[in-house]
Amino acid sequence: MLKQIVKELTVSSMRKFSTSGQKNFRVAVCGACGGIGQPLSLLLKRNPLISELRLYDISRVPGVVADLAHVDTKVRVCGFMGPDEICGALECVDVVVISAGAPRKPGMSRDDLFKINACTVKDITKAIVAKCPKALVAIITNPVNTCVPIAAEIMKNDGVYDPKRLFGVCTLDIMRARTFIGEVNGVDPKKVDISIIGGHSGVTIIPVLSQANPAFKGDQAAIEKMTKRIQEAGTEVVTAKAGVGSATLSMAYAAHRFTNSLLKGLKGEKNVMECSYVESSVTEASFFSTPLVLGKNGIDANCGLPKLSEYEKKLLEKAIPEIKKDVQKGIEFAKK
Ligand SMILES: NC(=O)c1ccc[n+]([C@@H]2O[C@H](COP(=O)([O-])OP(=O)(O)OC[C@H]3O[C@@H](n4cnc5c(N)ncnc54)[C@H](O)[C@@H]3O)[C@@H](O)[C@H]2O)c1
Numbered sequence: 001m002l003k004q005i006v007k008e009l010t011v012s013s014m015r016k017f018s019t020s021g022q023k024n025f026r027v028a029v030c031g032a033c034g035g036i037g038q039p040l041s042l043l044l045k046r047n048p049l050i051s052e053l054r055l056y057d058i059s060r061v062p063g064v065v066a067d068l069a070h071v072d073t074k075v076r077v078c079g080f081m082g083p084d085e086i087c088g089a090l091e092c093v094d095v096v097v098i099s100a101g102a103p104r105k106p107g108m109s110r111d112d113l114f115k116i117n118a119c120t121v122k123d124i125t126k127a128i129v130a131k132c133p134k135a136l137v138a139i140i141t142n143p144v145n146t147c148v149p150i151a152a153e154i155m156k157n158d159g160v161y162d163p164k165r166l167f168g169v170c171t172l173d174i175m176r177a178r179t180f181i182g183e184v185n186g187v188d189p190k191k192v193d194i195s196i197i198g199g200h201s202g203v204t205i206i207p208v209l210s211q212a213n214p215a216f217k218g219d220q221a222a223i224e225k226m227t228k229r230i231q232e233a234g235t236e237v238v239t240a241k242a243g244v245g246s247a248t249l250s251m252a253y254a255a256h257r258f259t260n261s262l263l264k265g266l267k268g269e270k271n272v273m274e275c276s277y278v279e280s281s282v283t284e285a286s287f288f289s290t291p292l293v294l295g296k297n298g299i300d301a302n303c304g305l306p307k308l309s310e311y312e313k314k315l316l317e318k319a320i321p322e323i324k325k326d327v328q329k330g331i332e333f334a335k336k
């Protein structure tokens with residue numbers, strides 16, 4: 001019955017908004033009815049680069065689709081619920097955003113989510129391999145440091161892996177850094193330019209404060225305090241939410257920014273840059289986040305490591321063994 005409703009909404013909305021002739025993109029959100037998925041889907045529904053938005057989840061899809069379909073934009077909204085429908089959700093899409101999976105509770109590390117979320121990422125990646133092997137894939141699900149290598153390994157096993165097309169989303173770390181630096185420096189966060197390198201958990205998050213523009217105002221003690229705040233910002237939200245999840249609204253906003261950058265790259269816009277956790281030969285860790293130039297095939301260029309201060313070099317030394325461990329865990333899981 002629910003599946004019937006989803007299909008009917010899909011077909012009726014397809015009839016309503018024909019976008020033939022328009023060179024816009026199909027985007028799928030996996031985990032679309034969750035805390036991140038819903039606000040992210042709302043933002044994507046308003047994105048003029050998108051022609052069709054496919055919402056996939058294991059529950060609540062009809063309600064979310066019915067709700068979102070009433071937003072007066074041309075983006076078609078189609079719903080798909082449960083494993084039987086995942087292939088329909090992913091058929092011929094240009095970009096897949098994965099936010100499916102459990103969030104942290106107070107006291108948990110991101111790595112504690114591995115047991116629950118690794119299988120989810122594995123199953124979704126298998127469907128991507130089957131239905132949209134050329135799509136750009138953006139993984140939000142934690143632990144990002146491990147989930148991205150899992151997806152890479154599964155794609156490799158099936159002979160469709162293109163390292164230029166697989167991304168771990170770390171944009172929230174950048175957004176937080178811009179916000180916190182904006183507060184300290186007394187400037188509009190939008191005017192703050194900062195790179196964050198490494199990964200997306202604790203000490204693997206390395207804000208390159210030495211190269212922030214405008215320059216970060218503060219002595220070494222302030223730099224260390226700010227670094228720690230950025231590294232622990234996710235936990236700040238988990239603690240404040242007191243057991244009912246982690247960052248959702250700010251993450252949806254960040255994921256929309258990242259998806260929009262992928263779409264701008266696909267569209268051929270020049271100088272589109274984002275930091276993202278991708279396969280990398282920049283350091284000893286085989287996955288690593290650095291600033292990237294995005295283009296029609298995903299990554300156009302990896303800009304490598306920014307200039308680092310002595311303090312940041314020490315942070316890097318600490319982060320690399322952690323990332324290598326996280327990557328190895330993903331590879332071993334995918335091989336099982
Ligand atoms: N990368 C980041 O910066 C970042 C930031 C915040 C949260 N996260 C992570 O994003 C994930 C989602 O967080 P949330 O707050 O939206 O969680 P949530 O529990 O609110 O939503 C998750 C959604 O995934 C769905 N889901 C579960 N298994 C699925 C499957 N096999 N196929 C399809 N859908 C499935 C659930 O039904 C639910 O709707 C978590 O792992 C969280 O840790 C990452």
Ligand SMILES: O=C(O)C[C@H](O)C(=O)O
Pocket residue numbers: 103104110142172233234235237238246247
């Ligand atoms: O902290 C979390 O568990 C969610 C996310 O990774 C975040 O940085 O907010």
